[in-house]
Amino acid sequence: MTRTLNLGDSLPEVHVEATPTFVISSAIATRDFQDVHHDRDLAVARGSKDIFVNILTTTGLVQRYVTDWAGPEALVRAVDIRLGAPCYAHDTLKFFGQVVERFDDGVYVVEVVGRTPQGDHVVGTVRIEVPA
Amino acid sequence: MTRVEEEAARIAAAGESAPRLARDPVNLPMVLNWVEAIGDANPVYTDPEAAEKAGHGGLVAPPAMIQVWTMGGLHGQRSSDDPLGAMMAVLDEAGYTSVVATNSDQTYHRYLRQGEHVAVTTRLDDVVGPKRTALGEGWFVTTRNTWYVGDEVVAEMRFRVLKFRPAEKPAAVAEAVPAxxxxxxxxxxxxxxxxxxxxxxxxxxxxxxxxxxxxxxxxxxxxxxxxxxxxxxxxxxxxxxxxxxxxxxxxxxxxxxxxxxxxxxxxxxxxxxxxxxxxxxxxxxxxxxxxxxxxxxxxxxxxxxxxxxxxxx
Amino acid sequence: MSVSGAAAVVGIGATEFSKDSGRSELRLAAEAVRDALTDAGLEPSDVDGLVSFTMDSNTEIAVARELGIPELTFFSRIHYGGGAACATVQQAAMAVATGMAEVVVCYRAFNERSGHRFGQVQTAAAVGSVDNSWSYPMGLGTPAAMVAMFARRYMHAHGATSEDFGRIAVVDRKHAATNPKAWFHERPITLEEHQSSRWIAEPLRLLDCCQESDGAVAIVVTSAERARDLRRPPAVIRAAAQGSGTDQFTMTSYYRDDLTGLPEMGVVAKALWRQSGLGPSDVDVAVLYDHFTPFVLVQLEELGFCQRGEARHFIADGMLELDGGLPLNPHGGQLGEAYVHGMNGIAEAVRQVRGTAANQVRAVAHVLVTAGTGVPTSGLVLGVD
Structure with missing residues (x-):
């Protein structure tokens, strides 16, 4: 069932465990073969503390967080994200969200924050359309 | 006008790169790999009945996969008319050797169905700088990707990176706290x-x-x-x-x-x-x-x- | 010497109101000024005075260069953010009345949403400002939070509630819904939606806070005499005043005996009524600065429409509706139309006087306009000739 959305609704907090397997499998599934997403030695040599999640995965996680909550009939129209602290392997990425705008044509804007121990990894908005 | 700005103006004036076709049409195996890795359980991507019920008229691809279809792949190389690559080279030469992505704003005009074959173009929107940032002095480079199926625009992305000269003290965490x-x-x-x-x-x-x-x-x-x-x-x-x-x-x-x-x-x-x-x-x-x-x-x-x-x- | 009746607004101009103008602030300023001059039936070469806000990034000379305005004999800027809005017109009226200039254009242009956003924590504002050093470092760093501190005390003293604040937002959005130029055109809200909107700085919710906008507005002022020869019916400046109160700060006047009034607006009110010879009962339309809803209630009290603490009762029974006793912000205000630092409210007042507003109130003789609240501020009374 698709959920009824109201302005101000909070999304339940969701935790994503960014295990090394997660970081690597999602990088490969998004066809991002940059070494910092799968080779820890090279990532460290380049100044990172570990391998880290790639952007296409972050975009996917933000989309998933909203549609898991809104239901399969919600249509995703836009995902706008601003990137902050890296999400390293072994981090827990915690997602928070809230419905912040509503338009008459059934379009809603959900604000999403993805936080790691280093700080905000991603802050963004997802625009979804919910059929009446 | 600085040399970086001159080069940016030249690259921007060249407009959109030629459309680059995705390696594969939209296909279920790649979608399955993606939903498995991301952990996305939305049935409209994998269950024809659910997709039908949601009004899609058949299985669709996750909108957030749009960029995946046109990634360069393991041995990919930028095409010669790629404005982002050209701009990165200019900034590398000017000493701004490091890069970090700051924004990705994707708009999906419609869902893609299995078998559709997308192509992508890139143009340089603007180059702003030099700016002093926490990472060091750098330039914000904004590009716009447009995905097509045939002549139809199906998705767009505004993508911004910071191309910077690393600060003297790398990763100035100690400075970040008082600031x-x-x-x-x-x-x-x-x-x-x-x-x-x-x-x-x-x-x-x-x-x-x-x-x-x-x-x-x-x-x-x-x-x-x-x-x-x-x-x-x-x-x-x-x-x-x-x-x-x-x-x-x-x-x-x-x-x-x-x-x-x-x-x-x-x-x-x-x-x-x-x-x-x-x-x-x-x-x-x-x-x-x-x-x-x-x-x-x-x-x-x-x-x-x-x-x-x-x-x- | 009195300014009352000496000068008039003869042209108004604006860009579209958006969230991302896609062009420079100077271009927005130049477009709005040109639009206002066209509206007035004047040429850039007629202009000899320009006034703006200290916060505006476009200098008078830059605007003059773009418009091809040859010579300026008067140029001036006003401090204190949105408090400057009506004071720009006051400056223009004084310049015209004293012969310092003949045609003065007031303008405000910014990319406030796509560029520098006032709603974010203004870290830079604290640096170098001793006044701000008693608030920003303590975690009070946004306009919403600064107004919320006031609003909490007002609620405590007078029994006002979040719903009372919400009624202002609802009426503004109702008016915006039928104004095609408004950002929130055809998007009214209910009090329930206000009550379920998220907290920004308790007791303020998202829908208590005005939007953030890109855009520009310009206002052309000349002598009342010359105005009568121009193409539009003049909106005569019956009164124009600035005001600052005892122990005044910018947004944080927390150290006065009482924290439930806006004494600087009281200063403005006294001057407006004295100059115009009018009173609250003569006002046909009120365009009150509405960056945050609680201050609209307090303004009604300071301007003399009702007793202290009584605004929540005063606004009941449709008082602020278009057909009510005191129609409020028929354009939708800054909550509904756009946030252009109060300058779009002056333009609306001119349209109401001309009889050309999207939501035109019937038989308008006098319109009251106010500028930014919580800061040293200003106000205007415009009237038919």
Whole structure:
């Protein structure tokens, strides 16, 4: 069932465990073969503390967080994200969200924050359309 | 115009790159790999019945996969007319050798169905800089990708990277922490206050002429005109006169929500400060509070408030 | 010498109101000024005075260069953010009345949403400002939070509630819904939606806070005499005033005896009524600055429409509706139309006087306009000739 959305609704907090397997499998599934997403030695040599999640995965996680909550009939129209602290392997990425705008044509804007121990990894908005 | 700006103008003027076709049409195996890895359980991508029910008329691809279809792959190379690659080369040459992505704004005009074959173009939107950032001096480079199926635009992305010259001290984490708090400006008229907080004293300006107590302080007494400010040390107790529970936007150096209270001290002046040690919902006007000195670093100690012990909170 | 009746607004101009103008602030300023001159039936070469806000990034000379305005004999800027809005017109009226200039254009242009956003924590504002050092470092760093501190005390003293604040937002959005130029055109809200909107700085919710906008507005002022020869019916400046109160700060006047009024607006009100010879009962339309809803209630009290603490009762029974006793912000205000630092409210007042507004109130003789609240501020009374 698709959920009824109201302005101000909070999304339940969701935790994503960014295990090394997660970081690597999602990088490969998004066809991002940059070494910092799968080779820890090279990532460290380049100044990172570990391998880290790639952007296409972050975009996917933000989309998933909203549609898991809104239901399969919600249509995703836009995902706008601003990137902050890296999400390293072994981090827990915690997602928070809230419905912040509503338009008459059934379009809603959900604000999403993805936080790691280093700080905000991603802050963004997802625009979804919910059929009446 | 700097050379970077000249090159940026030239690259931007060249407009869109030629459309580059995705390696594969939209296909179920790649979608399955993606939903497995991302952990996306939305059935419209994998269950024809659910896709039908949601009005898609067949299986669709996750919108957030749009960029995946046109990624260069393991041995991919940028095409010669790729404006982002060209701009990166210009900035590399100018000494801005590091890169970090800052924004990705994707708009999906419609869902893609299995078998559709997308192509992508790129153009350079703008190059802004040089800017001083926490990472070092750099340029913000914004490009726009457009995905087509045939002549139809199906998705767009505005993508921004910071191309920067790494700061002398790499990953200046130690610097980031003090920069995260907003520091007061201190001058002749106000330094006694901050010297006091460092010593654990909450000082209130007292006119050396007429004895008027005043906060915030100033150099000339508005009552008697004297320019002989002195101070007394407050007992540091008072009541909440008003307060705010701050939720948005985020404030440097603080986790939200937090409470800022305007406290009326027993001496009669009012003073702002963060109120801790109490749930935001339990704060009320009239709550008895006392001062706590919170050391930020060697140069700054902030006065903050907490509920007074035995104050009936 | 009185300014009352000496000068008039003869042209208004604006860009579209958006969230991302896609062009420079100077271009927005130049477009709005040109639009206002066209509206007035004047040429850039007629202009000899320009006034703006200190906060505006476009200098008078830059605007003059773009418009091809040859010579300026009067140029001026006003401090204190949105408090400057009506004061720009006051400056223009004084310049015209004293012969310092003949045609003065007031303008405000910014990319406030896509560029520098006032709603974010203004870290830079604290640096170098001793006044701000008593608030920003303590975590009070946004306009919403600064107004919320005031609003909490007002609620405590007078029993006002979040719903009372919400009624202002609802009426503004109702008016915006039928104004095609408004950002929130056809998007009214209910009080329930206000009550379920998220907290920004308690007791303020998202829908208590005005939007953030990109855009520009310009206002052309000349002598009342010359105005009568121009193409539009003049909106005569019956009164124009600035005001600052005792122990005044910018947004944080928390150290006065009482924290439930806006004494600086009281200063403005006294001057407006004295100059115009009018009173609250003569006002046909009120365009009140509405960056945050609580201050609209307090303004009604300071301007003399009702007693202290009574605004929440005053606004009941449709008082602020288009057909009510005191129609409020028929354009939708800054909550509904756009946030252009109060200048779009002056343009609306001119349209109401001309009889050309999207939501035109019937038989308008006098319109009251106010500027930014919580800061040293200003106000205007415009009237038919």
């Amino acid at each position: 995260a708090v907003i520091r007061p400006a201190v001058n002749h008229d106000t330094e006694y206050f901050w010297q006091g907080t460092a010593l654990g004293e909450l000082r209130i300006q007292r006119c050396g002429g007429c004895g008027l107590l005043r906060h915030p302080p100033g150099p000339m007494c508005p009552e008697c005109g004297a320019t002989k400010p002195t101070h007394l040390v407050s007992d540091g107790v008072g009541e909440v006169y008003s307060y705010v529970v701050h939720h948005h936007p985020r404030v440097p150096g603080r986790a939200t929500p937090f409470v800022v209270a305007l406290v009326e001290l027993d001496e009669g002046v009012r003073m702002l400060g963060e109120l801790t040690g109490i749930a935001p919902d339990d704060v009320r006007v009239g709550l008895p509070v006392e001062v706590v000195f919170t050391k930020v670093d060697d140069d700054l100690t902030m006065p903050t408030w907490r509920p007074r012990a035995g104050g009936g909170s």
